Amino acid sequence: MKLAVVxxxxxxxxxxxxQTDENHPPRFVIQPAIGYSYRLTDGKSSYPVDxxxxxxxxxxxxxxxxxxxxxxxxxxxxxxxxxxxKQYKNEYQSxxxxxxxxxxxxxxxLHYTEYDIQRMKFYLGESAFISLGVAYxxxxxxxxxxxxxxxxxxxxxxxxxxxxxxxxxxxxxxxVLLKTDMDDRMMLSIEPSFLLSYKPIKRLGIxxxxxxLFSPSKIRQIEERTDLYTDFRQTFEHSAKNKYHMIAxxxxxxxxxxxxxx
Amino acid sequence: MTKNTLLxxxxxxxxxxxYSCHSKIKADEIPVDLCSVELDLIDNTFASPQLAAGDTxxxxxxxxRAVLNxxxxxxxxxxxxxxxxSFFPACYASSSPDARKVYVSxxxxxxxxxxTTNYFDAGHPAGSNVAGCFSVFEKFEFHxxxxxxxxxxxxxxxxxxxFPLKEEVNLLLKEMPEYSGDFQFxxxxxxxxxxxxxxxxSQIHLNx
Numbered sequence: 001m002k003l004a005v006v007x008x009x010x011x012x013x014x015x016x017x018x019q020t021d022e023n024h025p026p027r028f029v030i031q032p033a034i035g036y037s038y039r040l041t042d043g044k045s046s047y048p049v050d051x052x053x054x055x056x057x058x059x060x061x062x063x064x065x066x067x068x069x070x071x072x073x074x075x076x077x078x079x080x081x082x083x084x085x086k087q088y089k090n091e092y093q094s095x096x097x098x099x100x101x102x103x104x105x106x107x108x109x110l111h112y113t114e115y116d117i118q119r120m121k122f123y124l125g126e127s128a129f130i131s132l133g134v135a136y137x138x139x140x141x142x143x144x145x146x147x148x149x150x151x152x153x154x155x156x157x158x159x160x161x162x163x164x165x166x167x168x169x170x171x172x173x174x175x176v177l178l179k180t181d182m183d184d185r186m187m188l189s190i191e192p193s194f195l196l197s198y199k200p201i202k203r204l205g206i207x208x209x210x211x212x213l214f215s216p217s218k219i220r221q222i223e224e225r226t227d228l229y230t231d232f233r234q235t236f237e238h239s240a241k242n243k244y245h246m247i248a249x250x251x252x253x254x255x256x257x258x259x260x261x262x
Numbered sequence: 263m264t265k266n267t268l269l270x271x272x273x274x275x276x277x278x279x280x281y282s283c284h285s286k287i288k289a290d291e292i293p294v295d296l297c298s299v300e301l302d303l304i305d306n307t308f309a310s311p312q313l314a315a316g317d318t319x320x321x322x323x324x325x326x327r328a329v330l331n332x333x334x335x336x337x338x339x340x341x342x343x344x345x346x347x348s349f350f351p352a353c354y355a356s357s358s359p360d361a362r363k364v365y366v367s368x369x370x371x372x373x374x375x376x377x378t379t380n381y382f383d384a385g386h387p388a389g390s391n392v393a394g395c396f397s398v399f400e401k402f403e404f405h406x407x408x409x410x411x412x413x414x415x416x417x418x419x420x421x422x423x424x425f426p427l428k429e430e431v432n433l434l435l436k437e438m439p440e441y442s443g444d445f446q447f448x449x450x451x452x453x454x455x456x457x458x459x460x461x462x463x464s465q466i467h468l469n470x
Contacts, residue, residue: 112309114402164402169307170322171434173402229397229404229436 025139026203026256029068029076031195033209033252037062037084040245048103048178048223051161061085062248068135068146073260075136078148080191082129096120103163115163125158129189129213144205144254146195154189154215154244156182165225173228181220181237187244189215197254205254214245293335294417296369297426300329301449301461304432311399311432314466321442321468325434326376326396328449328461332417332427335368364416365427370454371411376433377448383440392447395437407433411451442470 039057062084070076096117103113131152138145160179166172191213199205223236303314304325311325376393378386386392398405400418410431420428439445444467451459 166309169320171306171325171399171436172322173399173404175402228402 024259024261025070025073025137027070027258027260028256029070030255030257031064031066031068031207031209031252033064033066033207033250035062035064035209035248035250035252036060037213037246037248040247048099048106048176051099051102051178059084059086062250064129064250064252070135070137070260074138075134078133078135078150080129080131080133080150080152082127082131084127084129086125092120093117099161107165109168111165111167113163113165119162125156127154127156129154129191131189131191133191142199142205144195144197144199144207146197148191148193148195148211150189150191150193152189152191153186154182155186156180158183164228171229175226175228177224177226179222179224181222182244187215187217189213199254199256203256205256207252207254209248209250209252211248211250212245213248214243217244219244291364291366291416293368294332294365294427295335296330296332296367296371296451296453296459298331299449299451299459299461300331301447301463302327302329303463303466306434311434317465318467318469321435321438321470324466324468325399325432326447326449326463328431328433330417330429330431330451332365332367332419332429333425334427365419365422366414366416369457370413372452372454373408374411374452375450376407377450379446379448380443381440382445383437392437395435396433397436399432399434404434404436438470439468442468444468 037059039059041057062082064080064082066078066080068076068078096115096119099120100113100115100117103115107113129152131150133148133150133152135146135148137147158180160177162175162177165174165176167174191211193209193211195207195209197205197207221238223238224233225236226233303319304311304327305314305319306312306323306325307320311327313327314324374393375391376396377389378392379388381388382390382392382395386395393407396407398407398410400410417427417429420430444465446463446465448460448462453459
């Protein structure tokens with residue numbers, strides 16, 4: 001709501017200014033957007049820890065705020081901050097049952113498993129991206145095509161999955177925590193994008209943006225097993241079979257400031 | 263004299279008030295009386311502890327199940343209504359179970375002992391207390407046996423609709439005996455009122 005008011009004020013304040021045309025394109029462009037993302041995976045793995053990558057591939061909370069400074073009519077520098085939040089409340093029952101079945105088969109016959117499906121409801125993944133890149137635009141009348149290539153970093157925060165193991169034929173119990181190492185570091189991100197904007201009124205346009213975001217960094221999947229009686233902990237790392245990459249579609253507003261004169 | 267009397271009176275009231283505050287059962291708690299205990303043998307070979315079917319169990323999967331029997335505060339403490347037929351069945355009638363409330367025992371357990379009638383290991387000869395070799399396992403947490411039962415605690419009943427009310431506590435064997443052999447265990451609950459509740463389990467052969 002606040003964002004809409006700010007944008008409306010910008011629109012009204014700029015509507016009376018000189019019309020921007022192809023010969024005098026805007027120098028600064030501010031672009032807030034909301035959108036959807038779909039995280040791609042490279043295929044299924046046999047490790048329970050890789051199940052994490054199957055969770056929450058869809059997100060309707062993929063929002064960004066970008067600003068571009070154009071040094072010429074066509075080329076500019078783009079700075080972008082993105083936030084992606086996933087929640088699994090709507091799919092927790094089915095995912096929980098899948099996971100429960102997966103770990104039961106994986107650990108059988110040496111161990112019995114115990115997993116509370118309700119826990120899947122609270123599995124939350126948050127990702128923040130910050131990137132800097134170049135933009136190239138083509139302006140035709142009220143339409144603008146903008147191609148971008150950004151480099152930056154991704155910081156993720158995910159809640160791990162915990163379940164219990166009981167060894168067949170003994171009183172030994174363990175808790176197992178599955179997580180990735182993405183929580184502990186910033187990963188390099190690369191994001192090519194394409195934006196199509198239409199400007200119905202002066203200085204204010206609407207756009208649709210499509211981007212493919214990926215990280216060449218390897219993701220380490222971590223499994224922590226803790227003996228419930230002795231508290232002895234063992235950590236296992238599995239080589240990542242999945243890379244972090246996604247496609248995103250955003251809708252937003254373009255607010256144009258300044259102009260480039262020849 | 264008057265001052266001393268007043269001081270003594272004040273201290274009495276204060277200590278009585280403190281005691282009653284300490285021991286007072288809260289309004290949303292249902293007091294129950296601990297009547298008796300039973301001791302069963304369990305086999306934890308599979309997904310969850312089960313009553314031992316045979317007379318041999320692997321020691322590393324062995325455990326004891328302590329069954330604590332309660333009745334509602336003030337009711338007659340009987341194991342089975344059939345043993346004490348009464349023309350006044352209201353004596354055994356329980357108040358309506360309320361799942362929202364918490365059940366607490368009116369008797370506090372000071373300590374427990376698990377006595378082995380046979381040699382267990384060098385530190386536990388025949389007749390010694392091996393409670394330290396067992397650990398209470400509940401909701402995927404291990405608890406030291408004495409600390410689990412000690413003092414004021416809420417009770418997890420198996421069902422509120424049985425008579426008497428039953429609480430089952432699994433004690434899993436975590437320290438193995440030195441040799442395979444026949445064992446017989448006795449569990450004793452020492453209550454704060456001086457009573458001792460005891461139960462003896464059947465003999466079992468433990469394999470190392």
